[in-house]
Amino acid sequence: MNMANLTERQKTLLLLLIRDYIDTAQPVGSKRLVEHYHLDISPATIRNEMAALTEMGYLRQPHTSAGRVPSEEGYRYFVSQMMHNAELPETVQHTISHQFYQARPDVEQWMTLAASILAHQSQGVSVVTAPHTQQAKYKHVELISTQGRQVLMVLVMAGGEVSQQILTLAEPVSQERLSQTATRLNNLLAGLAVDAISAFSVRPDALDQDVMTLILQDMRNTISRTSGELYTDGLNNVLAEPEFSESDDGRRALKLFGEPSTLQELLARTTTNSNIGGLQVLIGGEGEWDELRQCSMVIARYGVPGMATGTLGVLGPMRMSYARTIPTVRYVAGLLSDLVNDTISGE
Amino acid sequence: MNMANLTERQKTLLLLLIRDYIDTAQPVGSKRLVEHYHLDISPATIRNEMAALTEMGYLRQPHTSAGRVPSEEGYRYFVSQMMHNAELPETVQHTISHQFYQARPDVEQWMTLAASILAHQSQGVSVVTAPHTQQAKYKHVELISTQGRQVLMVLVMAGGEVSQQILTLAEPVSQERLSQTATRLNNLLAGLAVDAISAFSVRPDALDQDVMTLILQDMRNTISRTSGELYTDGLNNVLAEPEFSESDDGRRALKLFGEPSTLQELLARTTTNSNIGGLQVLIGGEGEWDELRQCSMVIARYGVPGMATGTLGVLGPMRMSYARTIPTVRYVAGLLSDLVNDTISGE
DNA sequence: AATAGCACTCTCGCTTCGGGAGTGCTAAAT
DNA sequence: ATTTAGCACTCCCGAAGCGAGAGTGCTATT
Numbered sequence A, B: 001m002n003m004a005n006l007t008e009r010q011k012t013l014l015l016l017l018i019r020d021y022i023d024t025a026q027p028v029g030s031k032r033l034v035e036h037y038h039l040d041i042s043p044a045t046i047r048n049e050m051a052a053l054t055e056m057g058y059l060r061q062p063h064t065s066a067g068r069v070p071s072e073e074g075y076r077y078f079v080s081q082m083m084h085n086a087e088l089p090e091t092v093q094h095t096i097s098h099q100f101y102q103a104r105p106d107v108e109q110w111m112t113l114a115a116s117i118l119a120h121q122s123q124g125v126s127v128v129t130a131p132h133t134q135q136a137k138y139k140h141v142e143l144i145s146t147q148g149r150q151v152l153m154v155l156v157m158a159g160g161e162v163s164q165q166i167l168t169l170a171e172p173v174s175q176e177r178l179s180q181t182a183t184r185l186n187n188l189l190a191g192l193a194v195d196a197i198s199a200f201s202v203r204p205d206a207l208d209q210d211v212m213t214l215i216l217q218d219m220r221n222t223i224s225r226t227s228g229e230l231y232t233d234g235l236n237n238v239l240a241e242p243e244f245s246e247s248d249d250g251r252r253a254l255k256l257f258g259e260p261s262t263l264q265e266l267l268a269r270t271t272t273n274s275n276i277g278g279l280q281v282l283i284g285g286e287g288e289w290d291e292l293r294q295c296s297m298v299i300a301r302y303g304v305p306g307m308a309t310g311t312l313g314v315l316g317p318m319r320m321s322y323a324r325t326i327p328t329v330r331y332v333a334g335l336l337s338d339l340v341n342d343t344i345s346g347e
Numbered sequence C: 001a002a003t004a005g006c007a008c009t010c011t012c013g014c015t016t017c018g019g020g021a022g023t024g025c026t027a028a029a030t
Numbered sequence D: 001a002t003t004t005a006g007c008a009c010t011c012c013c014g015a016a017g018c019g020a021g022a023g024t025g026c027t028a029t030t
Helices: A008-024 A030-036 A043-056 A072-085 A090-101 A107-122 A175-189 A194-198 A206-226 A235-239 A248-256 A260-271 A322-344 B008-024 B030-036 B043-056 B072-085 B090-101 B107-122 B175-189 B194-198 B206-226 B235-239 B248-256 B260-271 B322-344
Strands: A125-129 A138-147 A150-157 A162-168 A230-233 A279-283 A295-304 A308-317 B125-129 B138-147 B150-157 B162-168 B230-233 B279-283 B295-304 B308-317
Touching (some): A008 A030, A030 A043, A072 A279, A090 A107, A090 A322, A107 A125, A107 A230, A107 A308, A125 A235, A138 A175, A138 A206, A138 B138, A138 B150, A175 B175, A194 A206, A235 A308, A235 B248, A248 A260, A248 A308, A248 B235, A260 A279, A260 A295, A260 A308, A295 A322, A308 A322, B008 B030, B008 B043, B008 B072, B030 B043, B072 B322, B090 B322, B107 B125, B107 B230, B107 B322, B125 B260, B138 B175, B138 B206, B150 B206, B162 B206, B175 B206, B194 B206, B248 B260, B248 B308, B260 B308, B279 B322, B295 B322, B308 B322
Antiparallel strands (some): A125 A230, A125 A308, A150 A162, A279 A295, B125 B230, B138 B150, B150 B162, B279 B295, B295 B308
16 A cells, blocks of 8 residues: 555566566566566565565456466556656657647647547547636627528637537628628627626617627537537557457447546546646546446646636556556646637637 | 349348348348248248358358358348338438538538438448538638737638638738728639639739738648548447457458548549449448458448539448448438538529 | 258367466575 | 575466257158
């Protein structure tokens, strides 16, 4: 339980064993360990140490006479080591941030990009939730006449959310008049939140009034539609892994990604009291999530607390490459936080 | 080969057997057939018929003494039966079309919706490619000043493609002047194709000129980015199927959906000479696609020939529910064709 | 032409049985 | 007091063997 009672040698052995198991997915024996890593201690000594580590709960043996396999506790120790030193190589950081800053500046684009990058880097399944905005802020509206009474409304909100919608007006209106209305509303509403807008009393111009009502509706809709929307990627990465294709548990875990609501709840519950920038590593479901018994998730929150926050994470087999996943998740979370921060504070 | 040489009884037996196999995924024996469908002929007779059908290549036996399993040829016959009578129930048609007409009217939305509907109805993996527009047509542009020299450009094209992009101008420009530029360009360029626009000579106003160049770039970009972009859904549907989770072939098929280019080529190649509205059913890869040895795909083209066309399809196990998939694919293809037609012809 | 009967074939699940890998313990060595 | 060699023991795993069951193809019969 307490890692203070681990000797230096036990620590290194534990780390080596876990690294080996992550690579090979095979139980690791004493002999293999000493040969493969050129240790100058005998297998017997290692066996003693392994017995001790097993006693303390860091290792497990699948059956009496097989090698050892890391237990959840073992992985947890392993991960706690990663946490400090792990930094993404600078070149990779550059590649990633470059992709973000040349992408189209809207939430949807960022989300898909983040999901894609996470999946690719970690070789796991990624999931990103769109930022949950506490209060939608108006930024800009455009009204584009299409045909007859149909008008295309493009509404841009301060968080970067963009919504397009077809309005059907009571009577045909010229593009000119539409543009005037748009300009007027833009001047009037810039930077205001939903509440402030709905507090306005009736406008002189009936068209203005109509459009404003629709804008309010649309702002509420867009926010509730966009907030927490799930983006995932990388299901293919994991299909070949024995943990997912062979065991039934694994398939159940993947099913999660077909049921947005459950997944959202999972993300919400595990991150409610975690800080921005602080990673959480869920190992083996932590007794809470039965579907994840065989898997691990690396999860982080991003955004601006109190304003707009979202979650992102990676799901993989319990023996996933934490060394690669953890720094990636952390870095992307930081990046998204910056982006959200930029767009919220007036850009 | 030729189905004319099938007796009436052989036909019914073949259809029954295939239906049974699609349900159970188990080889079908003579006894099971006669009991399960209350036939008033003896198993021995059925065996004779099955021997004949096997001889002709419609059935196959996994080993000397097991029931029969449909061969590719058998499925092909089965599907040819579906093709005529199969219509989607009216209520389902309504539900689907309703979803489309209340969705936001842009290509991306339609694509995701189509993919989702196909996956859900067919219980397979769906794939939809965005329409490949031969010639991008300008419809409208909006320029929204954000901060300093940054300008958000929203470009709407006639096909319904929408592109948003941040421009960085040489010097700060007021929102007013931006709006004027936008209005001017909208009057000038409405309905014009890329070629026509690039034929314009230098504008008097330098800003107009700059923006126009960027618009041209963006139109080309958007079209090439959007054209043939893949949307898929329903990977989960198929994870539990033995054909995909157990066999290695199945996993290879799913890998396809992680590699857009290969999948695009497949769709392109199989539909080049098929008409709009004409379905294609690929059974067992047809000797061409090794990855699909165990699967079938139902594919259709949609759109307006010569103007903008795309592809959509469903992948499933070879024993997928054709009776459900085929009419769905056909119906959605028709719906998308209508939508494309509407947006192209001015709307 | 359809059917009953029958021998035959092949799979599948079960058990049995070494080989092998790895352990834990004990006793010797450092 | 820690480390190590030696050794008996345990357990998995794959191969081989076996019987039951399902289904067939053939032949003789109706």
